Amino acid sequence: MRTSEQILEELQGIFIKEFSDSSIVLNDQSTAKDIAMWDSLTHMGLMDTIERHFEISFSLDEMISFKNVGDLRTAITAKLK
Amino acid sequence: MDFPIAGYFKQMAEKMPNHPALFYNGRYFSYGELMVLVSSIQQSIEANVPEKGSVIAIADELNEFTYAGILAISLSGNVILPFKPDMAPERIQYIFDKTQPSCVLYSIYQAPVINDQFPFLSNFGQLVMDYTIQTFKPSNVPMTFNLTYADMAYILFTSGSTGKPKGVPVSRKNVHDFLDYYFDKNGYHFTPEDRFLQVFDFTFDVSYFSMFVPLSIGSTLYALDNKPGRMKFLEIIQMLQDHKITVVSMVPTILLFLKKYLSKISLPDLKYSFFIGDILYQDATAVWKNCLPNGEVHNFYGPTEVTIKCTRYIWDENQSELEAVNNIVPIGTVFPGVDYLIINEEGTALEVGETGELCFYGKQVIDGYVGMEHEQMFINIEIDGVSRRCYRTGDLCSINSYGNLLFHGRKDFQCKINGYRIEIPEIEKVLYDIVKSPVAIVAKKNEVGLNYLVGFIEGQSISEEQLKSEMLRFLPEYMIPSKLVYLDKIPLNGNQKLDRKELSLLNY
Known part of the structure; x- marks a missing residue:
């Protein structure tokens, strides 16, 4: 089973690939404001990639509730249990 | 005749001062509260910009001050020129040079940063909007260049094929004619209990529908918090x-x-789900309609030059299935008073069923662009013995056997990204000016049917990251290609023109 740290690491890899930006460093407080290419246009594609990578599925309400990377990591951790 | 676009709001404020007018960022503003703010800003505008019909720029912050400022500009008889504070400075400067605003309005929230962002603002009078006191800062240079646009409601700038945005002045009468469509007519019966959501910023003309309709009939306007990163x-x-x-x-x-x-x-409360700004697909609409047990879906069409919306199609589960062509929902019939023609390359009107360029004349059509530039967008056609000035949309359309207009695509290099109209040559010019080597922009669709732009550049003199940040100095973010691809050679076709077809087949 993945640890919370591993999930963050994998998320960072996804973000770097999705946004073609090797300088991205994620922490739980990271939000769309911190990452130039992360906006409403790219968000759904990012969510889709994350869902496929971890083989999970988010509801719309869950996606609405994500305010930062920490929320995302918590939701992924809960779904992988 | 005067067309008091914001006058209806004033009447509502007098009639129902305690009713909620605006919801923004967790707070309701009643009609009375908003009117107090509007009056204060209006008085300050009138004291500092004595000549009516002056262009007044307003920072589109989508907060309570933006709404109050727009209403105040309108009530003072002046012309609204919205600009987004996150727009490229060069673009704003170009827009200001073209329209020469007498005054620039922004809120107390923007005041600490806006002059650093846009140093050229000191050449204009500036009005800082606050809740009670409005502070006017005179221009640093003598104001000798004010143009007036008597009778105009607002000026919007759309992407231009010549590499520069086009200024579209829309008159008060145009807006009045447009709004009239919704006031207890054409099946619409909005009441003060209705709740409208505005999702667009004021550089996109649909926002004037989303704002002026509810505030004219006493409904409540909900503004989407439009902060970046959301x-x-x-x-x-x-x-x-x-x-x-x-x-x-x-x-x-x-x-x-x-x-x-x-x-x-x-969404059981949603009565009307209006779509505009891009192609509405039949299959996606059928799924969406299932979310609205009590709602109707109306598909609108309207270039900025024909004032926000000028055709409507009411979606119906069975009928629309029959009428959709290539999965595209029809754009319907034109608003009363708006006339149209479908013409061929020679400018001759076509028969019913034939596909050609859609042109409009009559109500809601603008007289021309700022500076009377881009005259090629208009064509004089003799109709019933009278020469009519028609606006050429560049959209290829036909009429189906039910009398509804069908959209078939563009005849030029225009595309829509997230509802924004984009002229591809405008981006190519900016890109070329930076890299100084052959470039091409191609619009493609992703797996779910969304448009995205790919930029092709011959050679590699500058990194992708640098290039994007350089482009952002001149263009809004939605005009920046999602992908930039460096090629040894940009392909040319037999006529030695850019081979866009080959580029569009490349897998990016």
Whole structure:
């Protein structure tokens, strides 16, 4: 089973690939404001990639509730249990 | 005759001062409260910009000051020129040079940063909007260049094929004719209990529908918090649910983004789901309609030059299935008073059923662009013995056997990204000016049908990251290609023109 740290690491890899930006460093407080290419246009594609990578599925309400990377990591951790 | 676009709001403020007019950022502003703010700003405008019909720029911050400022500009008889504070400075400077605003309005929130962002603002009078005291800062240079646009309501700038944005002045009468369509006519009976959601900023003309219709009839306007870094599409759904919104105008793009999740949404309070700004697909609409047990879906069409919306199609589960062509929902019939023609390359009107360029004349059509530039967008056609000045949309359309207009595509290099109209040559010019080598921009569709732009550049003199940041100095973010591809040689076709077809087949 993945640890919370591993999930963050994998998320960072996804973000770097999705946004073609090797300088991205994620922490739980990271939000769309911190990452130039992360906006409403790219968000759904990012969510889709994350869902496929971890083989999970988010509801719309869950996606609405994500305010930062920490929320995302918590939701992924809960779904992988 | 005067067309008091914001006058209806004033009447509502007198009639129902305690009724909520605006909801923004967790707070309601009643009609009375908003009117106090509007009056204060209006008085300050009138004291400092004595000549009516002056262009007044306003920072589109989408907060209470933006709404109050727009209403105040309108009530003072002046012309609204919105600009987004996150727009490229060069673009704003170009827009200001073209329109020469007498004054620039922004809120107390923007005051600490805006002059550093746009140093050229000191050449204009500036009005800092606050709750009670409005502070006017005179221009640093003598104001000798003010143009007046008597009778104009607003000026918007759209992407231009010559490499520079085009200024579209829309008159008060145009806006009045447009709004009239919704006031207890054409099946619409809005009431003060209706709740409208505004999702667009004021550089997109649909926002004037989303703002002026509810505020003219005493309904409540809900403004989407438009701060950068927020997930707009998800927030729209959240606002629709949380505030039991009854009327919303959106771009169809939202359905493509949320397609996977639409089956989980239910919006029983939504009465009218209006779409405009891009192609509405039949299959996505059928899924969306299931989310609206009590709502109707209306597909609108309207270039900025024909004042916001000028055709309507009411979607119907069975009928629309029959009428959709290539999965595209018809754009319907034109508004009363707006006339249209479908013409061929020679400018001759075509028969019913034939596909050609859609042109408009009559009510809601603008007289011309700022500076009377881009005259090629208009054509004089003799209709019933009278020469009519028609606006050429560049959209290829036909009429189907039910009398509805069908959209078939563009005849030029224009495309829509998230509802924004984009002229590809404008981006190519900016890109070329930076790299000084052959470039091409191609619009493609991703797997869910969304448009995105790919930029092709011959050689590699500058990194992708640098290039994007350089382009952002001149263009808004939505005009920056999602992908930039460096090629040894840009392909040319037999006529030695850019081979866009070959580029569009490349797998990017």
